[in-house]
Amino acid sequence: MKLAVVSAVILVVVFVAWPVSAGGYGHEEEEDDTKSWFPLDNLLSLNYYDKSCPNFEKIVDNKVRQWTKSDPSLGPALLRLLFHDCGVTGCDASVLLDHEGSERRSPASKTLRGFELIDDIKSEMEKSCPKLVSCADILAAATRSATYQLGGPYWPNAYGRRDSKNSYARDVEKVPSGRRDITGLLETFQSYGLNVLDLVVLSGAHTIGKAYCGTIQSRLYNFNATHGTDPSIDPKFADYLRRKCRWASETVYLDVETPVVFDNQYYINLQKNMGVLTTDQELVKDPRTAPLVKAFAEQPAQMFRHQFAVSMAKLVNVGVITAEDRIGEIRNVCSKSNSRPY
Structure with missing residues (x-):
């Protein structure tokens, strides 16, 4: 809880500092x-x-x-x-x-x-x-x-x-592929000179766009020896994805709620276990990134937009x-x- 508050404070500081x-x-x-x-x-x-x-x-x-x-x-x-x-x-x-x-x-x-x-x-x-x-x-x-x-x-x-x-x-x-864990993603981003905040923010580009179903079929049909479907996916959302992704060549919106609007709905979806890619959902499961996801989900969308600009400029x-x-x-x-x- 304390980490989440600290993350939110950091975002407020960044928001105030960014003038454009x-x-x-x-x-x-x-x-x-x-x-x-x-x-x-x-x-x-x-x-x-x-x-x-x-x-x-x-x-x-x-x-x-x-x-x-x-x-x-x-x-x-x-x-x-x-x-x-x-x-x-x-x-x-x-x-x-x-x-x-x-x-x-x-x-x-x-x-x-x-x-x-x-x-x-x-x-x-x-x-x-x-x-x-x-x-x-x-x-x-x-x-x-x-x-x-x-x-x-x-x-x-x-x-x-x-x-x-x-x-x-x-x-x-x-x-980075859509299946890499957070540690691997952070190592990659750090090699670019970017940090954990940049990772969470730039992942927010998934507020628009689509993914090929072939990239998520293992989450839906062959997750591991115990579960056919990734248990971290909301069951109703998993049903929706299975209906949309009968073939690997089909596509699905990365943000199914507001797919053509550049907003913070992506983070709200993650809080509801509605991340399409493995890397999306991992952001809300890992303690290093989850507080930032929560902050972007709960703060006004303009907060994410401003920080996205900062991270893209980097x-x-x-x-x-x-x-x-x-x-x-x-x-x-x-x-x-x-x-x-x-």
Whole structure:
């Protein structure tokens, strides 16, 4: 109980400290407020394209709006694509490279989507700002734009990333799967420079989007020698999932209550044992994460939205390559390295 209270107090402090919301998106005076505290690591800059490509974010926003209008599922897809990129070798657009043996060709990446949208943005960018904007920066900007357009929060993006020249399918195993335990997840997040709060908050991206039923069938039909169904799932919810997931190729909303609203319902669902993925439900069972889940479930949704922005601003800075590193490039086409024939 004491830990839960402490966690709630921490969240209140973070909420007060974060001055920018989705409602302020596009207002320069509110964005300026973030510059006093935003960590500018790795030579990234909030003003990186102000002179060289001043319409960069406008181009991204317009393209994302066009694509998500016809396919709203691309918003959650971009969040997942970004996480898979940053979770392998850092936010370096390595997941976008498309060649034999690349991350993109890994079986674990076969359900990733959003590549065509990123390619379209890059093509448009080359007309306005040729050879200036990296695919890694485009992916970071497009993900924020899509999240905001779904009703999610705004966060400041610093730019100046370079694109990786390499991509290896074997590295995809670094990305947390939906079956990993909390200790394994925490170890992975800590290797990114993130913490337990970031883990709980970024898991909240499951407030939108879907999961393939193949990822949860073992929870429903073959959990262990004693139980066919994972006993931690609410029985009525388990019945619902079994009806929805007769085939592995089918999909189910990760938040069945408010599936297209960016809110804190995901955490409320976890409190009711209605987590879809194993990793979702583990958050409410582990004493290191359960108090945070409880706090986000009980506090106003705006609390989660603000902290999600804070954690995303940290995530997009993980393992970036900059000009000073001299090992990256600005790709002409996001799916191909300029310097490596395939």
